[in-house]
Amino acid sequence: MAIPKVMGIETEYGLTVPATADFNPVLTSSVLINSYVAAELRRVRWDYEEETPLRDARGFETAMPAGAVSDEDLGLANVILTNGARYYVDHAHPEYSTPECTNPRDVVVYDRAGELILERSAERAVEAMAAGTQVLVYKNNTDNKGVSYGTHENYLVARAVPFPRIVRQITPHFVTRQIYCGAGLLGGGNRDARSGPGREPDRFPYQISQRADFFEVEVGLETTLKRPIVNTRDEPHADPEKYRRLHVIIGDANMSEVATYLKTGVTAIVLMMIEDDAIADDLAFDRPVEALHEISHDLHLAKTYELKDGRSLRAVEVQWAYHEMAQKYLARADAPTWAMDVMSRWEATLAALERDPMTLDTTVDWVAKYKAIDSYRERHDLVWDDPRLHMLDLQYHDVRRDKGIAKLLERKGRLERLSGDEEVRRAVDAPPPDTRAYFRGRCLAQFAGDVAAASWDSVIFDLGADSLQRIPMQEPLRGTETMVKELLDRCTTAEALLAELRA
Numbered sequence: 001m002a003i004p005k006v007m008g009i010e011t012e013y014g015l016t017v018p019a020t021a022d023f024n025p026v027l028t029s030s031v032l033i034n035s036y037v038a039a040e041l042r043r044v045r046w047d048y049e050e051e052t053p054l055r056d057a058r059g060f061e062t063a064m065p066a067g068a069v070s071d072e073d074l075g076l077a078n079v080i081l082t083n084g085a086r087y088y089v090d091h092a093h094p095e096y097s098t099p100e101c102t103n104p105r106d107v108v109v110y111d112r113a114g115e116l117i118l119e120r121s122a123e124r125a126v127e128a129m130a131a132g133t134q135v136l137v138y139k140n141n142t143d144n145k146g147v148s149y150g151t152h153e154n155y156l157v158a159r160a161v162p163f164p165r166i167v168r169q170i171t172p173h174f175v176t177r178q179i180y181c182g183a184g185l186l187g188g189g190n191r192d193a194r195s196g197p198g199r200e201p202d203r204f205p206y207q208i209s210q211r212a213d214f215f216e217v218e219v220g221l222e223t224t225l226k227r228p229i230v231n232t233r234d235e236p237h238a239d240p241e242k243y244r245r246l247h248v249i250i251g252d253a254n255m256s257e258v259a260t261y262l263k264t265g266v267t268a269i270v271l272m273m274i275e276d277d278a279i280a281d282d283l284a285f286d287r288p289v290e291a292l293h294e295i296s297h298d299l300h301l302a303k304t305y306e307l308k309d310g311r312s313l314r315a316v317e318v319q320w321a322y323h324e325m326a327q328k329y330l331a332r333a334d335a336p337t338w339a340m341d342v343m344s345r346w347e348a349t350l351a352a353l354e355r356d357p358m359t360l361d362t363t364v365d366w367v368a369k370y371k372a373i374d375s376y377r378e379r380h381d382l383v384w385d386d387p388r389l390h391m392l393d394l395q396y397h398d399v400r401r402d403k404g405i406a407k408l409l410e411r412k413g414r415l416e417r418l419s420g421d422e423e424v425r426r427a428v429d430a431p432p433p434d435t436r437a438y439f440r441g442r443c444l445a446q447f448a449g450d451v452a453a454a455s456w457d458s459v460i461f462d463l464g465a466d467s468l469q470r471i472p473m474q475e476p477l478r479g480t481e482t483m484v485k486e487l488l489d490r491c492t493t494a495e496a497l498l499a500e501l502r503a
Contacts, residue, residue, distance in 0.1 A: 002272035006100050006156040006476045007264055009111050011253050012093035012149040013118055014138040025092035032094050033077035033087055036121040040448045046078040047455035056221050057163045057234040080454045082429050082445040084437030093149050099437030100476050103338040104265035106432055108257045109419045113427035119399045139253045140397035141210035144187050148214040153248040161275050167219055167230045169274045172283035174229050174250050175292045176315040180349050181263040182208035183252035184366030186393040205384050208366045210252045212296035218288055223249050237456040239474040255406035257418045258363040265342035269326050278329040281321050284308045316353050362416050369396045372405055439479030442488045450494035461494050
């Protein structure tokens with residue numbers, strides 16, 4: 001029986017400081033985070049002790065390059081928020097990782113809370129900078145200069161499921177799901193770098209996915225070079241005997257809440273089917289990397305792609321095949337309450353993609369953005385490579401509620417929302433009630449002065465004794481509001497909490 005799909009999203013945000021050509025993105029990212037987070041929380045360090053980013057699910061561990069400096073040694077901003085999320089500098093970007101969630105709608109809410117946190121961070125950061133400085137933050141995936149930065153998803157999967165089966169059965173889904181969760185891109189992405197004999201440049205400079213062109217291999221551990229469709233990082237952040245964490249690096253940063261909902265909800269359902277060995281149709285592509293690239297450039301979704309068994313299917317037909325298997329599976333399985341709504345939205349979206357993708361401008365990012373850009377282009381009689389259109393592409397992802405094009409479309413009722421403003425504001429500070437994030441977030445809110453460090457699977461207290469005291473959290477579905485609220489309400493000090501936990 002498939003285990004509950006605890007899930008979350010990590011987003012690296014793009015940023016720029018206008019009129020400052022030589023701005024330092026690493027320093028600016030740190031200023032953003034430190035400007036937002038209170039001093040008491042900034043002193044709580046991230047616990048790296050259980051981190052194993054170089055362990056590979058294929059059964060080996062890659063050696064750390066000689067002379068490599070660890071993230072901890074770099075001393076960059078790296079904090080845990082009271083909502084259970086992680087907010088830190090990753091490479092040259094501020095990254096927000098949602099707390100663990102048990103359903104795709106909560107992922108939407110906490111992902112949206114991340115946008116609000118970044119917006120507030122930028123507002124506060126300028127107070128620490130020279131007069132007139134402005135920091136702009138974008139929830140996108142490429143600088144359009146050949147550099148891509150990630151939006152990663154994470155899903156809890158049973159360790160007992162053979163990893164090769166996960167790879168084989170999830171890959172066709174990852175290759176094709178971009179047709180409803182791609183964020184859209186004006187320009188070639190990384191296509192020029194892949195050009196060669198026999199490959200002509202695109203006649204139409206718009207594509208479905210921001211990330212697709214940057215993936216080069218089917219399976220691997222890398223996340224920044226030779227990016228794989230299926231990432232093999234074996235770092236469960238939970239009991240390693242029972243669980244693995246599928247670290248998904250192939251996906252765009254969505255402004256559309258419906259796209260985020262479908263991206264995580266459908267993928268969770270497909271993983272449930274894989275765990276229960278319910279994938280009856282082998283949909284493996286003959287050349288999955290090439291198919292991934294070509295689908296992103298097929299706005300009409302008309303092309304077919306050869307499978308290993310000799311069939312040729314369109315991307316939407318592959319998604320219909322998964323949907324049909326999911327219907328049969330959920331009819332006999334003990335489905336989570338959220339699954340039926342995901343199935344209904346998935347079906348309606350695929351039906352619309354079959355009829356006319358351009359009808360999905362209220363739910364699918366790549367369509368909404370395309371229509372906004374094309375409308376402006378026609379109004380001003382511009383060619384597709386006009387710099388003003390590229391600025392519109394970028395502005396679609398602006399997190400500012402009064403400036404971003406996606407935000408404007410939402411206010412006009414032209415981009416559907418699933419969350420409410422009040423629940424998003426609450427999620428900025430309060431953790432989800434039904435995962436271990438509740439315990440982590442409450443500890444940070446109540447006892448930050450006594451917390452030395454924390455991570456996804458531990459909270460470490462420093463009560464002035466000879467040794468620190470670690471509270472392990474190996475079970476993602478323990479430490480919930482139901483389990484620990486009364487205890488945390490009762491304990492007014494960290495000493496009292498630890499005494500009760502030891503009793």
